[in-house]
Amino acid sequence: MAGFNTFNERPGLVGNEAAQPRVFGHDAIATTPYWNFTIRNGGASYESSDVGDTLTGVGNVGVSGNITAVSAAGLVTGFTFISKGDAKVGETIILSPATGGGDGFQVIISADSLSNLTAESRGAMIYNNKTSAQDISIITEAGTAVTFKSVPATEYVGFTHPMLAIELTSGDDILAVY
Numbered sequence: 001m002a003g004f005n006t007f008n009e010r011p012g013l014v015g016n017e018a019a020q021p022r023v024f025g026h027d028a029i030a031t032t033p034y035w036n037f038t039i040r041n042g043g044a045s046y047e048s049s050d051v052g053d054t055l056t057g058v059g060n061v062g063v064s065g066n067i068t069a070v071s072a073a074g075l076v077t078g079f080t081f082i083s084k085g086d087a088k089v090g091e092t093i094i095l096s097p098a099t100g101g102g103d104g105f106q107v108i109i110s111a112d113s114l115s116n117l118t119a120e121s122r123g124a125m126i127y128n129n130k131t132s133a134q135d136i137s138i139i140t141e142a143g144t145a146v147t148f149k150s151v152p153a154t155e156y157v158g159f160t161h162p163m164l165a166i167e168l169t170s171g172d173d174i175l176a177v178y
Contacts, residue, residue, distance in 0.1 A: 027177075027178045028127070028175045028176065028177045028178070036109075037079070037081070037093075037107040037108060037109050038107065038108045039076065039077070039079065039105075039106070039107055040092060040106040040107060040108045041104055041105065041106040042071065042075025042076045042077060042105065043074075043075060043076050043103055043104040043105035043106070044074055044075070044103060044104055045074050045103060046067065046070045046074050046075065046076050046105075047070060047074065048070050050067050050070055050076075050097070051067050051068060051069065051070055051078075052066060052067065052068075053066065053067050053097055054066055054082070054097075055067065055079070055095035055096060055097055055105060056095060056096065057085055057087065057093055057094070057095055058094040058095065058096050059094065060085050060086055060087050060091075060093055060094075061085050061086045062083050062084075062085025062086060063081075063083060063084060063085035063086070063087050063093055063095065064081075064082045064083050064085070064095075065079050065080055065081040065082050065083075065095065066079070066080050066082060067079060068080055076105045079105075079107065084109075084169075087109055088109065090108070090109060091108070091109050092106055092107070092108050093106065093107050093108070093109060094106050095107070123140070123141045123163075123164030123165045123166045124164065124165055124166075124176040124177055124178050125156050125157070125162045125163070125164060125165075125176070125177040125178075126138055126156065126157040126163070126165050126168060126171070126174060126175075126176060126177075127154075127155070127156050127157075127174065127175040127176075127177055128151045128152065128153060128154065128155055128156075128157070128171070128173075128174065129154070129173045129174060129175045130153055130172065130173040130174075131153050131154075132153050133150045133151060133152050133153055134150070134151060134171055134172070135147055135148065135149050135150065135151070135170065135171070136148050136151045136157050136168070136170065136171035136174070137168070137169040137170040137171065138157060138163065138165035138166075138167065138168055138169060139165060139166050139167035139169060140163060140164065140165060140166070141164050141165075141166055143166075145169065146163070147170070148163075151171075156177075
């Protein structure tokens with residue numbers, strides 16, 4: 001008679017764990033921590049020397065970004081977010097220079113923001129697709145902001161114990177694996 005091997009038993013999936021058990025990824029997208037946005041109003045009185053300057057949110061705590069291009073007419077035509085702070089998708093954000101210069105620059109955060117990994121109801125594994133190590137910051141499924149230091153090239157955040165993220169907040173050349 002064959003013996004009963006307890007080491008071969010596997011506990012069943014219970015409760016919420018059964019909702020979406022993960023064994024293999026089924027999709028991957030290139031992602032970035034910076035939001036998609038539309039420039040609503042390029043502002044006024046900006047100069048080419050303002051490229052590289054940091055703008056901060058007016059009425060939005062922690063929102064900031066850098067000017068990347070200014071038109072000959074003095075409008076901001078290129079911008080990159082550094083921090084989204086308390087801004088929400090779909091919101092119009094007004095930004096102003098930290099020191100003098102232009103004014104009235106506005107962006108609208110697009111509904112297809114890439115900072116939200118769109119991971120349905122569970123998170124995504126974050127893969128460092130860069131050719132060198134980098135610090136990668138995420139928001140976990142529990143809503144905790146965490147920075148993983150020196151994530152090796154071509155490795156997952158958490159490496160042997162990959163973490164599921166619902167949002168990527170810093171890092172570049174990243175793949176989200178679902």
